[in-house]
Amino acid sequence: xxxxxDEIMQQVQEVLVDALGVDxxxxxxxxxxxxxxxxxxxxxxxxxxxxxxxxxxxxxxEELFPAENLMNDSEFVHNGKLTEKGLNELRxxxxxxxxxxxxxxxxxxxxxxxxxxxxxxxxxxGKLNAA
Amino acid sequence: MAQSxxxxxxxxRWKMRWIWIDKFVEFESGRRAVAIKNVxxxxxxxxxxxxxxxxxxxxxxxxxxxQTAGILVGEVKKFxxxxxLAKIKKAVFFDYVKPGDTIKLDAKIESISPEAAxxxxxITRADKLIAEIDLMFSHIDRNLAGKEFPEENFxxxxxxxxxxxxxxxxxxxxxxxxxxxxQD
Numbered sequence: 438x439x440x441x442x443d444e445i446m447q448q449v450q451e452v453l454v455d456a457l458g459v460d461x462x463x464x465x466x467x468x469x470x471x472x473x474x475x476x477x478x479x480x481x482x483x484x485x486x487x488x489x490x491x492x493x494x495x496x497x498x499e500e501l502f503p504a505e506n507l508m509n510d511s512e513f514v515h516n517g518k519l520t521e522k523g524l525n526e527l528r529x530x531x532x533x534x535x536x537x538x539x540x541x542x543x544x545x546x547x548x549x550x551x552x553x554x555x556x557x558x559x560x561x562x563g564k565l566n567a568a
Numbered sequence: 569m570a571q572s573x574x575x576x577x578x579x580x581r582w583k584m585r586w587i588w589i590d591k592f593v594e595f596e597s598g599r600r601a602v603a604i605k606n607v608x609x610x611x612x613x614x615x616x617x618x619x620x621x622x623x624x625x626x627x628x629x630x631x632x633x634x635q636t637a638g639i640l641v642g643e644v645k646k647f648x649x650x651x652x653l654a655k656i657k658k659a660v661f662f663d664y665v666k667p668g669d670t671i672k673l674d675a676k677i678e679s680i681s682p683e684a685a686x687x688x689x690x691i692t693r694a695d696k697l698i699a700e701i702d703l704m705f706s707h708i709d710r711n712l713a714g715k716e717f718p719e720e721n722f723x724x725x726x727x728x729x730x731x732x733x734x735x736x737x738x739x740x741x742x743x744x745x746x747x748x749x750x751q752d
Contacts, residue, residue, distance in 0.1 A: 456657075479654040479684070483704050486679035486686045498683060 440565055445492075446558050452487045453554065456480055466555040476552075488557070494564045501560050503530040504548050519543035533559035587730060588632035589673060592639075595738040600676045601640040603734070605632055609667035624665040626699070629691055630656060633701040637675035637687040638723075639734070641705050644680060647724035647731075650717060654684070655704035663698050665691075671698060678702075683710045 450464045457474050470476040476484070485496050499506055507513045507530075513523030524543055527536060534556040539547060594602035607614075607624050614622035634653045642651045665671055675689040684706050691699040708717055724731075 479704055479706055482681070482684040482706070483655060483657065483686065486681075486684075489679065498681065 440562075442558065442562060445561050445565070446554075448491050449488070449554065449557050449561065452484060452491055456483045456487055464554055466553070466558070468554050469550045470552040470554070470557075471549040474554075484557075488561065492561055492565065494561070494568070496564075499530065501557070502552060503527075504551070508545055508548065514545055517545055519545060519548075531556070533563055586631075587635065587734070588628055589635050589734065591733070592636075592735050592738045593672075595640070595643075595735065598644050598677060598680070600674070601636055602675075603632075603636040603673045605671050605673065607665055607667055607669045607671065611667075614667060622667050624669075624671075626659070626661050629661070629665065629671075629699055630659055630701055632671075633673050633675060633689045633691065633699075634703060636673040637677075637689055637703055638705060639731070640675050640677060641680065641685040641687065642724050644677075644685075645707075648721070649707040650709055650721055650723045651685075651705050652708050652723065653703060654706035657686070657702040657704055659699065659701045661699045663693070663696060665693065665698060669693050683707055 446466070450461050453459065453464050453470075453474065454461050457470075457476055457480060459474050463474060468474055470481075470484075481502050485498070485501060488494070488501075489496055507519070507523055507526060510523075513520055513526055519527065524536075524540060531551065534551050534553075536551060539551055589603040589605050592601055592603045594600065609615075609622060613625070613628075617623065617625050638651050638653065642649065670693065672692045673689060674692070675687050677685060678688050679686045684704060687703050687705070689701045689703070690697060691701065
């Protein structure tokens, strides 16, 4: 399925407008889902369902938003920060996300900032190209 | 497990049953369910909502749809999951519902996964569209970052008489008997 990045972004934007009740001009590529767009945990499931429909893809739960598993594993989290092992896991699970800035201070409270509109677009693009 | 269930617990759950649909008239497992509700002036809240102008509160129409769709979703896993209304995605109302009206609640599963389900729904009276209500349900044991909930299924508990009554006209639904037999 050939879809340009702009087309993907446009569809992602529509999904987020419907799922989060935000205005489309709030949905910039850098916007974070939780911090900027006010998403809560159930919204992530809603977004996953909508993306699956719109793009005709299957999204395993831990693929797009894998943070939940990480945060609940003591091997990956120590004193509120991701351990080296945790960071490796994150790199492995979120290849669609740039975590360079996060690596310098891997505070789990900032983990949410990694879930950006851009990360979704990257993920969908990767998924569509692989298909 | 049945022994651990105290009488008090049972009473609380029984009192909390709060049903806003009268019966199912169609039930396609995993896909779609249709329930009806007859609205009557014998429902006391209609006397206050509003004096001289009794109309069914829209919040209760959402609850009725949540029950229709929630039972549809619960039946997929034979009522073993704790299915909780997690999000009202859309609720738009086009007309009042008054005493004497029979409304039809038509719910469809749009997506379902081990963690959650999303449903769409329409409420109609005769052929008139009354409301469109889209919902999200969470299977809570599989969500909320591993928080633990009581083992007992407080959503679809062991008391099945309510379900049996609601599902009496769609007897092919496996859940009508399953809800009771497997629980405790």
